[in-house]
Amino acid sequence: xxxxxxxxxxxxxxxxxxxxxxxxxxxxxxxxxxxxxxxxxxxxxxxxxxxxxxxxxxxxxxxxxxxxxxxxxxxxxxxxxxxxxxxxxxxxxxxxxxxxxxxxxxxxxxxxxxxxxxxxxxxxxxxxxxxxxxxxxxxxxxxxxxxxxxxxxxxxxxxxxxxxxxxxxxxxxxxxxxxxxxxxxxxxxxxxxxxxxxxxxxxxxxxxxxxxxxxxxxxxxxxxxxxxxxxxxxxxxxxx
Ligand code: OAD
Numbered sequence: 001x002x003x004x005x006x007x008x009x010x011x012x013x014x015x016x017x018x019x020x021x022x023x024x025x026x027x028x029x030x031x032x033x034x035x036x037x038x039x040x041x042x043x044x045x046x047x048x049x050x051x052x053x054x055x056x057x058x059x060x061x062x063x064x065x066x067x068x069x070x071x072x073x074x075x076x077x078x079x080x081x082x083x084x085x086x087x088x089x090x091x092x093x094x095x096x097x098x099x100x101x102x103x104x105x106x107x108x109x110x111x112x113x114x115x116x117x118x119x120x121x122x123x124x125x126x127x128x129x130x131x132x133x134x135x136x137x138x139x140x141x142x143x144x145x146x147x148x149x150x151x152x153x154x155x156x157x158x159x160x161x162x163x164x165x166x167x168x169x170x171x172x173x174x175x176x177x178x179x180x181x182x183x184x185x186x187x188x189x190x191x192x193x194x195x196x197x198x199x200x201x202x203x204x205x206x207x208x209x210x211x212x213x214x215x216x217x218x219x220x221x222x223x224x225x226x227x228x229x230x231x232x233x234x235x236x237x238x239x240x
Pocket of ligand 1: 010011012013014016017022023024025029040089090107152153154179180181182183184185205206207208210222223224225
């Protein structure tokens with residue numbers, strides 16, 4: 001496998017076995033509990049920043065309390081055998097904490113903050129949140145703007161640098177592994193399509209059928225943490 005490039009495209013499902021809820025699970029998913037357009041859009045932020053801030057602050061602290069699972073760790077361990085790039089829609093840091101060195105966050109990070117007016121990064125104090133609450137006033141910037149999470153909300157563009165690196169990582173891949181995403185949110189969902197149209201094999205790992213399953217080169221109905229640790233050795237056999 002020397003000189004092979006593996007590009008992983010991950011979504012919320014890879015962190016599910018770390019105890020992080022996904023978005024679209026009908027019972028436990030985040031979008032089953034809150035209105036995505038109220039809590040995750042710039043309109044919602046303008047209307048009630050204190051509600052949006054409280055929700056993201058809760059998720060920030062929740063992510064600090066969970067650990068990478070065998071899936072994150074396996075992808076990092078592949079770096080001993082291949083050049084591995086991780087393109088993730090996740091705003092957690094579990095790939096990095098699992099040991100991956102090339103991670104591109106298409107939807108931003110729960111661990112970065114910036115001013116909603118002047119874009120100045122913020123690394124000042126955050127209010128403690130021992131338990132989830134519905135309303136917390138966001139800190140203010142020196143310019144008078146409000147501090148917001150550095151995540152991508154509905155209707156906002158993706159960070160250009162992460163997007164460019166992700167496209168390159170897909171174009172240069174020998175194989176793309178798509179794990180734990182419902183593959184419905186664009187432009188991220190266009191990356192497996194880019195791989196397929198470039199003749200790059202795409203292997204999907206997901207316990208459920210998704211929008212990608214029918215077109216993937218191989219679609220494994222399986223969970224990330226139990227499948228990824230042995231996947232790299234099995235690739236030659238799986239791809240024939
Ligand atoms: P979704 O919640 O849409 O999909 C999670 C996927 O993970 C589903 O297809 C599950 O079947 C699968 N899954 C669950 N447990 C799994 C496991 N143990 N192993 C492997 N797969 C598992 O999450 P995303 O596709 O990541 O965007 O959602 C994409 C974007 O939609 C998010 O980044 C977020 C959301 O709106 C923004 O906030 C901008």
